Amino acid sequence: MASVCFYFELHQPWRLRRYSVFSNDPFYFDNEANEKIMRKVADKCYRPATQKMLDLVRRHDRRFRCAYSITGTALEQLQMWAPDVVDTLRELVDTGACELIGETSHHSLSFLFSRAEFDAQVDRHQRRMQEVFGVTPRIFRNTELIYSNALAEHIGRRGQHKAIICEGVDRLLGFRSPNYIYAPPGDGELAERPVKLLLKNYRLSDDIAFRFSNRGWKEWPLSAEKFAGWVNQINGDGYCCNLFMDYETFGEHQWADTGIFEFLDALPGAIYDTNHGHNNFLTPSQLLDCYEPVGEYDVPDWISWADSERDLSAWLGNPIQDGAAAELYALEGPVKARHAAGDPYILEDWRKLTTSDHLYYMCTKYWSDGDVHKYFSPYDSPYDAYINFMNVLDHLKSRAGVQSHARPRAGTT
Secondary structure, three states: OEEEEEEEEEEEOOEOOOOOOOOOOOOOOOOHHHHHHHHEEEEEEHHHHHHHHHHHHHOOOOOOOEEEEEEEEHHHHHHHOOOHHHHHOOOOOOOHOOEEEEOOOOOOOOOHHHHHHHHHHHHHHHHHHHHHHOOOEEEEEOOHEEEEEHHHHHHHHOOOEEEEEOOOOOOOOOOOOOEEEEOOOOOOOOOOOOOOOEEEHHHHHHHHHOOOOOOOOOOOOOOOHHHHHHHHHHOOOOOOEEEEEHHEEOOOOHHHHOOHHHHHHHHHHHHHHOOOOOOEEOOOOHHHHHHHOOOEEOOOOOOOEEEEEEOOOOOOOOOHHHHHHHHHHOOOHHHHHHHHHOOOHHEEEEHOOOOOHHHHHOOOOHHHHOOHHHOOOOOOOOHHHHHHHHHHHHHHHHHHHOOOOOOOOOOOO
């Protein structure tokens, strides 16, 4: 049996407004731009894609299944500017054919810098999913699938989640396939480990997420029948096909006129009809109910689903990223102390700054090539992103009672 597990990341950051070194107000976020982008993406992706998922679940008598991780920052914006999408997502969850995945509330890198803040954000996300959708996630994914053995150990000790979604990295798998369930290193039987691991099949995921509309790709155009044939080939060398991707794949990254919605509409039927009875759809939790881990997936160093390196270099590694991250997390104690002393807004402002996108905008490694980093950034350059972020951070320091050290800074950004 080849069981397709569709998982979508639904995320939007709180983008910063242009904040000058001379600015002296606590209003850091560009609500006009955030609203405009949310409304646009809701029209192009969230609204039609979510309705399509609901239609597919109903048409196929709940045999079509999927899963979402909805970040707290995206959920807040949806509730403000596209509340009908939240209603449709709730309908989808209520069918029992859609599972919600846990993560950090603010899509942050907090596990790398503060385990206490990581725990607080995970707990907050759990509460938000229960409050809005009436479910408590039992599967976890860290921001951008950032993962190592240390994360598995920590999540296992917390005891809230029974599996972690992560990237299937070739250099770590070796000859093995990502199309199985694995366990992190540990003692005892594999099936008894506190958490299991669900690995993304990046080749098949990227065929949809990145290559679908590429006319230079040798497999273009990609039909549902062709893709179902590739999924069916997993039979005999695996039992799960984990297709993990940004939700914006449908309608935003791959526009409607590429045929992406028609592909999605036809895919469940094609999966069922190819080698009838040997292929299906399952949620992450259902995968764990049906299959056992086959081996250990040892990840001593950090991996992610970003870029060809599959490491942390999209967010950390150059001097401006590392400096910004260090100063950001150095404020955790003072910010929480000021919040406890009566500032009702400072903690949430700081947490919105922990969203990984702000460091992603500072990535310099591919900027000259106009790659995906440039596509997502609202800035003219990584250095503009850094200057703007640090201007905001300096003002937050003053609110927290921390003296700021002068640094060369452009007057405006």
